[in-house]
Amino acid sequence: METELKLKLATADVARMREHPLLAELSTAAPREHELLDTYYDTPELDLWRGGLTLRVRRDGEAWIQTVKTASAGSPVLHERGEWESPLEGPQPDPADLSRQIKPQRLRELLRSPAIVGQLQPVFTNTTHRTTWDIALPGGQLVECALDSGSIDASGNGRNAEIGELELELKHGNPTRLFELALALHEDIPLEVANDSKAARGYALLQDEVPAPVKATPVRLGRKMRMEEALQCIGLNCMAQIESNVPGVLARSVESLHQMRVGLRRLRALLDMFRDLTPLPPELQEELDWLSGELGATRDWDVLADSTLPAVKGIHTEALQAAAREHARNLHRNMLPTLHSPRYTHLMLRMNGWLRGRQWRPASGLAKDDPLHQHALDGLVPLVRKAQKRLRKRIEALDENDAPARHRVRIAAKKARYAAEFFRDLLPEKEVKAYIKCLSQLQDRLGHLNDLAVAGRLLPVLENGGHAHDGGYARGWVAGSADAGAHGLREALGKVARLRLA
Missing domain, CATH: 2.40.320.10 (Hypothetical Protein Pfu-838710-001)
Known part of the structure; x- marks a missing residue:
């Protein structure tokens, strides 16, 4: 080998x-x-x-x-x-x-x-x-x-x-x-x-x-693994998804960019989960945030052009879709210098080095009472419960009509789902399957509402670019759809708030 x-x-x-x-x-x-x-x-x-x-x-x-x-x-x-x-x-x-x-x-x-x-x-x-x-x-x-x-x-x-x-x-x-x-x-x-x-x-x-988009592969954890081994294994799994999609992103594939963004989101969720056990160096965290911003802006325009606008009823949206796709194409084009930049190379080398070299370790090695030294079967419990608790608190405080607050609940649901997926091999099979399914359903619903909110933010750009009438109509349509979609949300949120996994 x-x-x-x-x-x-x-x-x-x-x-x-x-x-x-x-x-x-x-x-x-x-x-x-x-x-x-x-x-x-x-x-x-x-x-x-x-x-x-x-x-x-x-x-x-x-x-x-x-x-x-x-x-x-x-x-x-x-x-x-x-x-x-x-x-x-x-x-x-x-x-x-x-x-x-x-x-x-x-x-x-x-x-x-x-x-x-x-x-x-x-x-x-x-x-x-x-x-x-x-x-x-x-x-x-x-x-x-x-x-x-x-x-x-x-x-x-x-x-x-x-x-x-x-x-x-x-x-x-x-x-x-x-x-x-x-x-x-x-x-x-x-x-x-x-x-x-x-x-x-x-x-x-x-x-x-065009290179095929690469979805996340299942994380494989051994039942005798310690927490730092689990962190390394999950982190490299996330990095593999990010890195595998680079050729597709360079070929301007919409789905490859989406999957690269998912890989980055999973990695950031993992690092946030382990933050109290081993914080990522601040300069690396800053660079991950930079890359997330670069990928996110492009994805927002892709969703507007290919998903949200085609669903608008009452007008022909072909001209709006074409204008949105032009914005998306420009941002995809701008991704090329980003991924070819020394800054991106430096981030990938540093992040791989941190994970592969277990650079969170002190020079003397991990002490036996270090939380990273404990078995993952024991150490995962507080991490999963922490993600559940954060989600319940955000649900309890939620105003259903507050789009930013809904988005915060969506993020918490996503992190709770990722926690379950990361440690799936070490959790009860039947319970974790039902837990992930329920969170995924809520995430999809909140994701649709978030897409509508993002559309409301992006459409004024198209209105100012010569599509005032159709853009204004579409903005009103997405606002009404968001209000309608928020009705009855409390019941689904209550079901999720009652979930227990660990």
Whole structure:
């Protein structure tokens, strides 16, 4: 299993990175230079890729090596995947030879399938100049640092992409050191986290598909886990959802942006839940708040254009929808420099380092009476009850017609639901299922009311932009719909207030 942190840099900065004094200082020997030609093989239907494998033949000088890798596991930032390789006599792959090394039966059978082996063909090539350093970090951490420049060229359709990439592969030690090294280099030369591999970029050249949005995956907690292990596991699950949706957001996918925002919201809810046990450093909290604001403004216009305005009755809203979509497109366009910015890279590296390195720990380690040291089965109870109590208090104080207060109840319901979802594996199955279902129903209802309130705030922008009549009508319609939707809310809120889980 290899563990790599992949970072992108501008091709114009490759020469500067090659001469970076930190790499020279930490290197145990002179860097090695290689000219590599990688040819990726697959069927015309890309069966290997769709099955979670890549098959590569590499020429390095006079040597030929074939390699099979699995899709990255865990966080898209820190690539952890299976890798098997064997030498070849020449440029033709021999997948049957590789399959003998692979234990998972599904992968072994995929490589041996006559239907696949008989159709293998080159699908794209990478031509790369690689400079490699062996890095020794303080504390005995060993890292292979590879700087690549070159191009990816798709077979048949003439598409290509430049390569400017820095790979930090952990040979021995703690993965958090990769993030520290990356941050030190990022101080001098702007880097971006690479959420996809060269293989993924090569396959993207072959297909015209927008990356699919990635929803949250279930959090898997062991019953013997301690609280700090649970915090790390849940936090990395949230980070994976954020990071997995970046390619889609860069392609201006509305749903990818929504799912990236959900991942960020889940992460912030988790950190708020654990705030009394281990507060996030203030500078990191500030940066998460910044990113949340960037994503939220774009999402508001998406909802107005695609959900709220199409529901307005009594007028044709096509012109309003088009104007709202134009605002949304401009904000999606503005997300590109945000996600390409050094500030975003710094946040992702710091946040991953904090979680993976358990940087909440004091230098002496956790004391046995530290709340983070207790078993998660015990420690989750006060956290879940705290979320329940906050929700009940907001419900009891609510004026149903107060939109900001309804929104605060919605946030509390969301946090209570996230708490139950995070610790689902450690809670009674039947009770947690009913609890989450009830909270989700309330959240959907309050979410619709919040969308109407946001529409009332955004529509004046369209009115002032030449849609005074239709915008004014739509604003009146959403206000009336919000008043109607608030009626009878108290009964649903009372049901939720009576919920008990822990």
